[in-house]
Amino acid sequence: MSRTNRSDDSQVHDLLGIGFGPSNLALAIAIREATAGPGRIDSAVFLERQPSFGWHRGMLLDDATMQVSFLKDLVTLRNPTSEFSFLCYLQSRGRLIDFINHKNLFPSRVEFHDYLEWAAAQVDDMIRYGHDVVDVRPVWQDGELDHFEVLAQTGPCSAAPVSYRARNLVLGVGLRPYLPEGVTLDTRVWHSRDLLPNLRGLVPSAPSRFVVVGAGQSAAEAVDHLHREFPTAEVCAVFSRYGYSPADDSAFANRIFDPGAVQEFFTAPPEVKAMMLAYHGNTNYSVVDQELIDELYRRVYQEKVRGIERLRILNLSRPVETVRTPDGVRMVVESLVTNEKMVLDADVAVFATGYRPVDPFDLLGETAQVCLRDEAGRALVDRDYRLRTLPEVRAGIYLQGGGTEHSHGISSSLLSNTAVRAAEILDSIAAHAATVDAVTPMDRQPEYAAPGV
Structure with a gap:
């Protein structure tokens, strides 16, 4: 086993996010707002390779505008009263009235990026910038995969990576330039x-x-x-x-990005999924x-x-x-x-030849062996964005911001459902935690050697 350093916080986190773009930023905000109730996460950390928050900085052209309404921000479709909304951002910048007078649903890309930076700064305590994840290792306990050890490089390649542990992973690594x-x-x-x-x-x-x-x-x-x-x-x-x-940004065609369309796509037979993607590819x-x-x-x-x-x-x-x-x-x-x-x-x-989803199995390393795939070799993903795994896996792996178009539809890597998806992932983690707590003895100790799976 290679040399590693424990992070300054050696606890087993409830959730660890890999990557910190808009998707995991929306999740961090949802965690912050769930201060009580069944969706509460007691401990979460996000690892991001960049030294600070940044989203498509290379295309922040002066005249470029967003292609989605400002109402599809990080929170509004989940919680219209959130203090992390785009409107609250405008108020904090002293531009709310000016924006209203502008009569425009689509802010500039520069302004929306400033909104994302503003929101990220408010959850900065959960983020570890300059952390490039290099490996994800399963931690076994009494024959079950209990949690994960995540190794991240924080300096030169010759330096030992730091280690974090978590019961749930949320992969939000976005897309790779093609x-x-x-x-x-x-x-x-x-x-x-x-x-x-x-x-x-x-x-x-x-x-x-x-x-x-x-x-x-x-x-x-x-x-x-x-x-x-x-x-x-x-x-x-x-x-x-x-x-x-x-x-095609017409009102009826844009329904393909509605939260309800995700459920319809997920339950549709394969031939209907293919038809929907072919029909509505010209929306994006x-x-x-x-x-x-x-x-x-x-x-x-x-x-x-x-x-x-x-x-x-x-x-x-x-x-x-x-x-x-x-x-x-x-x-x-x-x-x-x-x-x-x-x-x-x-x-x-x-x-300008676009992007392709990052293969989650490349990032997961050895842990990918416990994940199930479809006949095309793609990840099998449940409706709550949780990867399907072998029965002995208690820990959770979730995908968001990419890698689920084949299962959840065209909005998987877009901003349209970011806020709603964050809530669905949190609800799923809470539901699984309640199930595990009901059957798990409290005195078991982890084993760092995996049985042959």
């Missing part, structure tokens, strides 16, 4: 996640050409930002569609706000009128090769219609 096969990030090849910090360090400061790959909201926002901020640079948008597709995936589509088209047209075309739309195309050069990057773009190839030499290539 890149096409063969593409490697470096100082001139970026994922859109890192757009703003990479632009701040870009040399030369007056680039001549950018290439942006992708057809979704992040891609369109990157194209828009680069075209505005670098008035002498050419911006080439490369995507396989004929044009940007508008997001690879789609763009209509207003931004119109703005980009306006610029393309005006440039044609003036005879100076800086914004180039390379539709029905795909990148087939991306190679670093001494001065930037060379991308070979192939037409899907004619198979003709075009070579683009650019200062920077930005891949």
Whole structure:
């Protein structure tokens, strides 16, 4: 067994969250507000690899707005009277009346990020920043998995990780940036996640050409930002569609994000689940706000009128090769219609190619052996977001913020149900704790060696 250090608090926590984005932030707030009653958690800690709270900082563009209403904040759908609501945040910042006069349901992304930071600061005592979880180990007791030992790196890799113990884990590690096969990030090849910090360090400061790959909201926002901020640079948008597709944000379609839709999706047969995802993918995936589509088209047209075309739309195309050069990057773009190839030499290539869920089993290590999977190898997840495990497992593992789209639907990694999901997870932990307390002797001691499972 490798060398480890006990954390300053060696107790067995009721709950340990891995990752601290909006999902686990909403859970921390729900814990703080459940000061009494069956949902109360006596001891909780959250481990986050970042040195401070941050959520998609690289895309906090000045003109970018949220795509969900401010009422779908961290708490309102769970507790409309919460002191952690977006409206309470506005009041604390002295902008409540100004926001009301603005007549807008969708705050800027910069403002909503400030709200998240404001909320995170109020539960700071539960968070351990700078903790990168490297292993999760089962702790067995009388033949049952009683709790987990979580190891986190807090310094150089050569240093011993610190250890925390908990009866329940909540994995809120979010999504992982996706890149096409063969593409490697470096100082001139970026994922859109890192757009703003990479632009701040870009040399030369007056680039001549950018290439942006992708057809979704992040891609369109990157194209828009680069075209505005670098008035002498050419911006080439490369995507396989004929044009940007508008997001369906109509009232009826948006019901797919309602809390009740999660129950309907969960109980639906597999073929209906697939149908729902196919029908309503255009509410979220690879789609763009209509207003931004119109703005980009306006610029393309005006440039044609003036005879100076800086914004180039390379539709029905795909990148087939991306190679670093001494001065930037060379991308070979192939037409899907004619198979003709075009070579683009650019200062920077930005891949706005989206994200993929983090595989929870990669994070769980040895503990993954006690988790059950479906025929496709995916985690089997109950309605309360608890992973299904072998019968001898008493401790709980919960997923939120990703990894449950196949079981709970399209809103799994989105903000829409964050507040409600936090309450459901807390209720589940409380219910399981009550069951265990009713049958568990109080004098058993843990064993750190697992039986063969």
